[in-house]
Amino acid sequence: MEQRRLSPQRLWILAGYAAAAAALFSAPMFLSDFRLNLLAKFLAFAIVALGLDLIWGYTGILSLGHGIFFGIGAYAMAMYLKLEASGGKLPDFMSWSGLKELPLFWQPFSSFGFAVAMGIIMPALLALFLGFFTFRNRIRGVYFTILTQALVIITTTLLVGQQAFTGGTNGVTGFSKILGASLASPDTKRILYFVTVLVLIAVFVACRYVVGSRFGKVLRAIRDGENRVRFIGYNPAMYQMAIFTLSAAFAGIAGMLFVLHVGIISPSMMGIVPSIEMVLWVAIGGRGTLIGAALGAVLLNWAKSEFSTSYPEGWTYFLGAMFVIVVVFLPNGLTGLLGKIKLGKKRRVTKNEPTIEYPAV
Numbered sequence: 001m002e003q004r005r006l007s008p009q010r011l012w013i014l015a016g017y018a019a020a021a022a023a024l025f026s027a028p029m030f031l032s033d034f035r036l037n038l039l040a041k042f043l044a045f046a047i048v049a050l051g052l053d054l055i056w057g058y059t060g061i062l063s064l065g066h067g068i069f070f071g072i073g074a075y076a077m078a079m080y081l082k083l084e085a086s087g088g089k090l091p092d093f094m095s096w097s098g099l100k101e102l103p104l105f106w107q108p109f110s111s112f113g114f115a116v117a118m119g120i121i122m123p124a125l126l127a128l129f130l131g132f133f134t135f136r137n138r139i140r141g142v143y144f145t146i147l148t149q150a151l152v153i154i155t156t157t158l159l160v161g162q163q164a165f166t167g168g169t170n171g172v173t174g175f176s177k178i179l180g181a182s183l184a185s186p187d188t189k190r191i192l193y194f195v196t197v198l199v200l201i202a203v204f205v206a207c208r209y210v211v212g213s214r215f216g217k218v219l220r221a222i223r224d225g226e227n228r229v230r231f232i233g234y235n236p237a238m239y240q241m242a243i244f245t246l247s248a249a250f251a252g253i254a255g256m257l258f259v260l261h262v263g264i265i266s267p268s269m270m271g272i273v274p275s276i277e278m279v280l281w282v283a284i285g286g287r288g289t290l291i292g293a294a295l296g297a298v299l300l301n302w303a304k305s306e307f308s309t310s311y312p313e314g315w316t317y318f319l320g321a322m323f324v325i326v327v328v329f330l331p332n333g334l335t336g337l338l339g340k341i342k343l344g345k346k347r348r349v350t351k352n353e354p355t356i357e358y359p360a361v
Contacts, residue, residue, distance in 0.1 A: 021197075021201060024043070024197045024200075025194070025197060027039060027193075028190050028193065033186050033189060036189065036190070036193055037189055037193070037261055038305060039193070039298075040189075040192065040193045040196045040257075040261045041258060041261045041262055041301070042297065042298045042301045042302060043196050043197060043200050043257075043298065044196055044254045044255075044257040044258040044261065045254065045258075045278075045281065045297040045298070045301055046200055046293075046294040046295075046297040046298055047199065047200055047203050047250055047251075047253060047254035047257070048066060048070055048250065048251050048254040048255075048278055048281075048297065049278065049281045049282050049285065049293040049294055049296060049297035050203055050204060050207050050250060050290055050293055050294055051066070051203075051207075051246070051247035051248070051249075051250030051251050051254075052066050052247060052251070052278055052279065052281075052282050052293070053207075053282050053287065053288070053289075053290060053292075053293035054207060054210065054211070054219075054243050054246065054247050054250075055243055055244055055247040056279070056282060056287060057282060057287040057288035057289070057293065058211055058216065058219045058220055058223060058243075058288060059219045059220075059222055059223050059239075059240060059243050060222065060223030060224075060226075061140070061144060061240060061244070062141075062144070062145045062279070063144075063145070063148045063244070063247075063279075064145050064148050064149040064152070064272070064275050064276060064279065065147075065148030065149060065151045065152050065275055066148075066247070066248070066251050066275055066278050067152055067269075067270040067271060067272070067274040067275035067278065068123075068126070068148075068151055068152055068155050068270060068275075069123035069126065069127060069247075069248040069249075069251035069252055069255070070123075070251045070252070070254055070255040070258070070270055070274070070278075071155070071159075071255060071265065071267075071269065071270025072119070072122050072123045072126065072252055072255065073119035073120070073122075073123055073251065073252030073253060073254065073255030073256045074119075074255030074256060074258055074259045074265040074269070074270070075159075075166070075172065075255075075265055076109065076115050076116075076118045076119035076122065076252070076255075076256065077115055077116070077119055077255070077256040077259045077260065078171075078172040078173075078175070078259050078264075078265045079106060079109035079115060079172065080109050080110065080111070080112055080114075080115035081172075081175035081177075081178060081183075081259065081260075082172050082174065082175065083102075083106070083109060083110045084110075084175070084176075084177050084178065085174055085175050085176040085177060090102060091172075092174065093163070093164075093167045093168075093170065093172075094164055094165075097163050097164035098164065099164050103165055106165075112178075112179055115256075116256065119252045119253065119255065119256040120249050120252050120253060121249075122252065123248040123249060123251055123252035123255075124245045124246075124248050124249040124252065126248065127244045127245045127247070127248030127249075128241060128244075128245045130147075130148075130151065130244075131237075131240060131241040131244040131245065132241060134147060135236070135237040135240040135241055135244075136237045138237075140226075148275075149272060149275070152270070152271060152272050152275055153272070155270070156267040156268075156270065156271045159267045160267050166267075167266070169266065169267060169268070170266060171264055171265050171266025171267065171268075171269070172264070172265055172266075173263060173264035173265075173266075175259075175263050178192075178260065183260070183263070189261075192257075192260050192261065193261075195257070196257050196261070199253060199257065200294070203250055203253070204290060204294065207290050208290060210243075210246070211290065215239070215242075218234060218239055219239060219243060221234075222236045222239060222240065255270075278297075280296075280300065280323065281293065281296040281297040281300055281301075282296060282297075283296075283327070283333060284296045284300060284323065284326045284327075284330075284333055284334065285297065285299070285300075285333050285334055285335065286332060286333030286334055286335030287332070287333060289333070289335045291335065292333050292334060292335035295334065295335075296333065296334065299334075303318075303319065303322065304319055307319055
């Protein structure tokens with residue numbers, strides 16, 4: 001059987017991926033503990049962006065509710081960490097609220113494995129439930145977007161109102177250990193960083209497989225012409241539900257990693273503003289390009305951190321100006337700029353090629 005040859009372009013792409021992975025794994029050698037923890041948080045955001053790019057960039061469905069799926073995963077891990085820190089006692093915010101014993105639904109979260117499983121399953125089930133009633137009824141476009149934003153408002157209001165069970169506006173914090181290891185230890189932080197890098201690579205590879213498969217081709221066909229896909233015998237709702245569920249699961253994974261690095265989760269971290277920011281990461285990085293979505297999440301959050309440190313009084317103006325410039329002049333995101341540069345080089349090469357004149361016969 002003839003083996004497929006890798007084209008030079010694909011070899012360059014693979015070399016770029018390998019270089020990026022090597023840079024991430026070698027980061028602890030060059031970054032301080034603070035910077036390394038900051039980078040780990042940004043990489044967790046990149047996982048959210050990858051999942052959101054699947055549903056928006058490749059399927060054409062804009063969701064402004066991914067903060068909910070991110071938050072559910074974060075709360076699942078936070079519940080385990082809080083019980084681990086409490087050492088079998090009632091968490092402090094429950095005592096302050098007058099509870100005398102641990103609520104029944106909190107008790108299974110004393111298991112790390114259960115918390116991880118719920119951090120993935122619960123966002124996925126919520127997305128499947130929402131998708132079942134929206135996609136089957138052909139709720140699309142702005143109506144679906146408004147519905148996901150309403151879900152954000154409902155969920156955050158519920159979390160704030162249930163002070164005794166969720167910590168209210170303060171959220172859940174005060175973590176000290178994970179699986180018996182101290183979260184304040186530099187060694188533990190490095191291990192968690194490497195775990196985040198491995199998870200990001202695994203999610204990226206999974207997304208590449210999905211978009212390169214027949215399933216991914218159907219998703220792009222739905223994005224470009226849903227009615228045509230339906231007319232040739234496919235059921236778009238099934239594909240939309242599946243990819244929405246997978247995207248929510250990735251967001252839940254990112255939420256769990258986020259809590260491990262930041263040490264807190266509150267309703268404000270999963271509200272409307274964070275959900276819109278997630279969309280901006282994908283839009284500015286490059287919608288419909290997985291590497292663009294991941295880079296957009298990392299670069300924008302890095303810029304946000306640097307601007308706020310260097311210009312504490314006017315950093316929002318710099319960040320807003322950057323958003324406006326990219327949206328107005330680079331509608332396809334930063335990766336679209338690279339595509340324009342590449343296309344310009346091809347045009348110059350074609351223009352400079354000598355024309356060959358053949359003698360008349």
